[in-house]
Amino acid sequence: MNISELLEGTGIIPVVVIENASRAVPTAKALLLGGIRTMEITFRTACAADAIRAVAESVPEMLVGAGTVLTVEQAVRAKEAGARFIVSPGYDDHVVAYCVSEGIPVIPGCVTPTEIMRALSRGLTIVKFFPANLYGGLPAIKGLASVFRNIRFVPTGGIGPDDIGTYLSQPYIFAVGGSWLCTSADIAEGNYERITEFARQASASVAHTKQEISNIRITP
Ligand code: 3PG
Numbered sequence: 164m165n166i167s168e169l170l171e172g173t174g175i176i177p178v179v180v181i182e183n184a185s186r187a188v189p190t191a192k193a194l195l196l197g198g199i200r201t202m203e204i205t206f207r208t209a210c211a212a213d214a215i216r217a218v219a220e221s222v223p224e225m226l227v228g229a230g231t232v233l234t235v236e237q238a239v240r241a242k243e244a245g246a247r248f249i250v251s252p253g254y255d256d257h258v259v260a261y262c263v264s265e266g267i268p269v270i271p272g273c274v275t276p277t278e279i280m281r282a283l284s285r286g287l288t289i290v291k292f293f294p295a296n297l298y299g300g301l302p303a304i305k306g307l308a309s310v311f312r313n314i315r316f317v318p319t320g321g322i323g324p325d326d327i328g329t330y331l332s333q334p335y336i337f338a339v340g341g342s343w344l345c346t347s348a349d350i351a352e353g354n355y356e357r358i359t360e361f362a363r364q365a366s367a368s369v370a371h372t373k374q375e376i377s378n379i380r381i382t383p
Contacts, residue, residue, distance in 0.1 A: 164266070165268055165287075165288075165289075166269065166270055166289045166337075167288065167289055167315075169247060169268050170268075170337075170338065172373075173200065173201045173226075174339070174365075174369030174372075175199060175327070175340070175341070175344070175365050175366070175369060176202070176228075176317060176338050176339070176340040177199060177203065177340070177341065177342070177344040177345055177362075178205060178319065178341060178342040179202050179230075179342070180207055180350070181204055181205075181208060181210060181211065181214040181350065182208050182350070182351060184210040184213035184217055186214075186350050186351070187213075187214035187218050188217050188218060188221045189353070190202075190345055190350050190355070190358060191218045191221075191225045191227065192355070193345070193355035193356070193358040193362065194225070194345065194358060194359070194362045195222065195225055196359045197344075197358070197359040197360065197362020197363040198362060198363060199344065199362040199365065199366055200224065200225060201225070201226045201228070202218070202226075202227055202228070203248075203250050204218070204227060204230060205229075206229060206230065206231045206232055206233070206241070207231050211229065211241075212243070215227055215244040216244040216245055219244065219245025219247075226247050226248075227246060227247060228241075228248035228249060228250060229241030229244075229246040229248075229250065231250070231252060232249045232250065232251050233251065233252075233255065234257075235257050235261045238258050238262060238267075242265060242267055246267070247267075247268070248268040248269065248270065249262050249268070249269045249270070250269075250270045250340075251269070251271045251272055251291070253272040253273075253278075254271040254272060254273050254278045254281055254282060255271070256281065256285075258271070259281075259282070259285050259287070260285065263285055263286065269287065270287075270289055270291045271287070271290055271291065272291040273291070274292055274293070274298045274303075276307065276310065276311075278290075279307065279311050282314075283311070283313075283314070288313050288314055288315060289314070289315050289316075289317065289337050290315075291317045291319055291340065292316045292317065292319070293318075293319045293320045293340075294321055295318035295319055295320045295321060296321025296322070297321065300318070301329060301330060301333065304318060305333070305335070308333075315334075315335050315336065315337035317336075317338050317339065318336065318339055319339065319341060320341075322339050322341040322343075323341065323343050324343060324364055324368065326339065327368040328375070331373075332372055332375065343361065344358060344365055345358045345362075
């Protein structure tokens with residue numbers, strides 16, 4: 164399965180940093196309650212693999228992936244823990260080759276034409292664009308998309324709730340990523356209702372944008 168088969172239409176990929184694996188399941192449930200069915204648990208903390216395993220085993224409705232995967236060793240651990248997809252901040256050919264050979268969907272970070280061409284040469288069509296706000300945001304992505312017609316982007320970094328519509332209304336945007344839905348502070352303090360509320364607002368924005376797009380398409 165490729166990433167587009169797995170995550171098509173998802174709209175938002177929350178980037179989640181879990182400091183204590185016991186927080187992973189309640190965070191996943193809080194997101195689900197708010198209508199978000201995907202989460203990327205980052206390998207920035209020692210408990211990332213345990214957190215992924217806990218969600219994969221206890222919250223099967225949640226499509227859990229691994230983020231900030233920098234090495235093949237982390238990709239292996241992520242897969243063993245039950246990650247359904249892998250996200251990298253940059254393009255590492257070893258990580259991508261491993262994921263492709265194992266059939267695990269992967270979204271590498273690509274912000275230059277050269278990196279995108281590497282991803283294409285591995286058969287990928289979805290890439291992360293990170294940090295989106297610093298690498299030129301939507302205008303930069305639009306420039307790249309005009310050349311790479313089959314590539315879609317997941318802008319992440321500096322994106323907030325007010326940016327969802329602007330990004331998702333463009334056909335070359337696959338989804339947006341961000342940590343604003345479940346901040347480290349809210350997770351650490353157990354503010355799960357707040358996470359659900361942010362998730363609700365975000366899923367409402369995704370639904371609204373999809374509706375607007377379909378209205379534009381059917382308007383003669
Ligand atoms: C990531 O790993 O994609 C970023 O840390 C998310 O960026 P944000 O915190 O600005 O949303």
